[in-house]
Amino acid sequence: MFQSFEVTARPEQGPPRLRALRAELTVEGLDGFLVPRADAHQGEYVAAHDDRLAWLTGFTGSAGFCCVLHDVAGVFIDGRYRTQVKAQVAADYTPVPWPEVSLGNWLKEQLPAGGTVGFDAWLHTPDQIAQAEDTLKGTGIILRPCVNLVDRIWVDQPAPPMFPAKAHPIEFAGETHVEKRQRLAQGLREAHQKAAVITLPDSHNWLLNIRGADIARNPVAHGFAVLHDDATVDLFMALSKLDDLRPHLGGDVRCHAPEQFLDLLKTLSGPVRLDKQSVPVIVADTLGDVAVWGSDPCALPKACKNAAEINGSAQAHLRDGAALCELLAWLDQQPAGTITETQVVSRLEAARRKDNALQDISFETIAGTGPNGAIMHYRVTEETDSQLQDGHLIVLDSGGQYLDGTTDITRTVAIGTPPLEARAAFTRVLAGMIAMSRLRWPVGLAGCHIEAVGRMPLWLAGQDFDHGLGHGVGAYLSVHEGPQRLSRVSQVPLQPGMILSNEPGYYREGAFGIRIENLLVVREAPALSGGDDHRAMLDWETLSFAPIDRRLIDVTLLDAASLSWLNDYHAQVAEKIGPRVSPVTKLWLDSATAPL
Structure with missing residues (x-):
């Protein structure tokens, strides 16, 4: 299956497309037009036919929108994409930090005398429009449904997808x-x-x-x-x-x-x-x-996986972990400066393809080394492909779509000798990931109530990251699935059967990035030995199994309980993945999972 039908645009293509769209504003008597990254189905991901935001602006992130006015075009992006957008859009576009700056408040500044902004009623939800209209009350600014102006100027727009179900x-x-x-x-x-x-x-x-x-x-x-x-x-x-x-x-x-x-x-x-x-x-x-x-x-029923879906996901993760370990073992044998990001991506995807149950990868593989690792959703291109140099870290975020489950796992790997500041930050990220993995919490709590647990080690050092701690994951469905999330805004109570990612990170622009991610499934917490369980509790079962780079761990920054968890986790990796890999990789795995 392994299809890749995506829209990409070079920054220099943006200005003429922007001029063409503004000409259509004049024809329609509009002062602006909204271009979301959305289709009529309102899912997170869109087909090439619907990727109007990327075609117009060059920005390829999975969230955001553009508001085109006659004299300014704002590209609204959240914290995940503020480094990426700088490289992808021309100077004719103005990045806007969102949601800190809302559409309504931005329009009030840009259209002080009022005006009419058009939007395609298929591509926006009532909630989105109502929020903007509420902010715009009394300003004279009107949001009006209209024809899609991007479709009018996109002469080679791809056809809608028609693959068999x-x-x-x-x-x-x-x-x-x-x-x-x-x-x-x-x-x-x-x-x-x-x-x-x-x-x-x-x-x-x-x-x-x-x-x-x-x-x-x-x-x-x-x-x-x-x-x-x-x-x-x-x-x-x-x-x-x-x-x-x-x-x-x-x-x-x-x-x-x-x-x-x-x-x-x-x-x-x-x-x-x-x-x-x-x-x-x-x-x-x-x-x-x-x-x-x-x-x-x-x-909610989709989010709460049944026994067959949980078992399938667990089995998919074991095969997926073996494929990742084959890649990591190979990567460890390559001298610094001899391979590039694209070679890593190709090698990993080839390892996954050996599994007949694999239908596709679950998202575009992220393999960002050095400064590229600080771009949270980095996607290597011909222009950005970089060598893995001594002292670099590489953030490797990838997954597979298997008939029995969807996987998503991130490992950050040292190339050569890592900087001391990177080791310290990595260990704090790891401490946060372990803290969340060990957590027990009362029934009824939502992601917003517990998410800070995975950030605390970073916060104590004055550090943080601009993405959620975790997202829901489907069962051979979308790798990003709602309504469950580990985020400051998610008020959906966590329930048994929900699968979520646990992925704290740290990103230093221009230097390096760090992220460690496992998938976890919510379960009823087993009774504590000799404990006083006076209320029902939930905890996690880990689904993902692959080594965490020991070279990046400063054991002096881990407490005894965290170190014990890590050694136990690595013992499980060796036990579960060892029988599934080649003899050469098994030797590497034994070393990579040795106790600290």
Whole structure:
């Protein structure tokens, strides 16, 4: 499968495209136009057809948007991308720190006399527009739905993806789509709702036990769905994708062309549940008064993996860990200055491809050495490909999409002799990762309540990082999955079966980057030996197994409990991964996991 259909743009291509878009502003009588990194399905990742932000600006991050006015074009990016954006966009674009600076507040500064800013109602959620409009009250600035002006000027825009969908085997899904539909329909009836609209591809793909290939690295098929309170579903997907799926879907799943989606919405009687954070504005506008706000009915059930999904993920991680160890063993044998980032990426992806269950990598492999490692979501290109030099660190963040699970793991590796300041920072990052891995917490707490645990060792040294501590991960679905997160803003209580990443980091611009990441699954905490368990507790089971570079660890900065955890973890790596690797790699692994 291993497809890569992405949009890239060089910085010098931005200015003429920006001029063309501004000419369309004049034609439409607009003062501005919003260009999000979003498609009509509101997932995090987009197909080449929908990657308008990258085409217009050159910025390829997974989050952000551009607001184009006649005299300024703001590219709104969060802390993960503030180094990356400098290299990708021309001087005609102005990076805006977001969410510190909101769209509404920025527009108030840029359009003091008021004005009209257009947006494509398919590409924004009601929540996004409502937040901006609330800030703009009394300013005379109006947000108005309009045609998509980027599509009008993008003459060689790729066609929408049309890859066939396929059934996801029950041995990996663990529950039939009939059972899922009945379970979720019961929830609709209990809420006295007639239906729910589902636009996120991973949600309705999970619900119907199907997978696809419409987005690189994400095994989803594009479409829309309406789940009714009688457990039937109206599925809106290009019919050519469903040719082989009719027996799997059965008679209770009615298939329609996507062009019929809005027409069917007009026929629904309410209440119809919409998630204001994931449905497009046009869906809410079409339903009007019959719409009620609520969560995506698939989001929480999808996040809480069943036994088959957890077991599949665990097995996928063991095979994936073996592939990573083959790469790490090879990397350790290469003299400094003899290989480049692209060689590391190619070698790692080749190691993963030896597993027949691998369908794709789970995201573009990050292999950033030296200063490139400080770019959190760095992606090596022909222009940036760098040699691994003595004294460098390399941040290697990668994963695979296997039929039985999705993996995501990061290791930071020393090349030659690492600087002392890098060893100290690495050990603090490791201490934070260990602290979260060891944590027990009361039932009912959310990511926002415990996330600081993974940051504390860095905070004590006056250091921090600008990304969340962890994100949810799907079961052969999106590598970034909500609603569960380890972040300051996530108020979704953690529940057994949720899989999340644990990935503290530290980034020194122009010098080096550090990140260590394992995936963990929430479970009911076992009783403490001789303890007084006066309330129900949760803890983690680790899924990822690969050595952590001992050369970067300053043991004087680890307490006894953390060092004990690390040695026990390395013993498990040796036990679980050792039998799965080549004899040469087994020798390296024995050394890499030796006790400290």
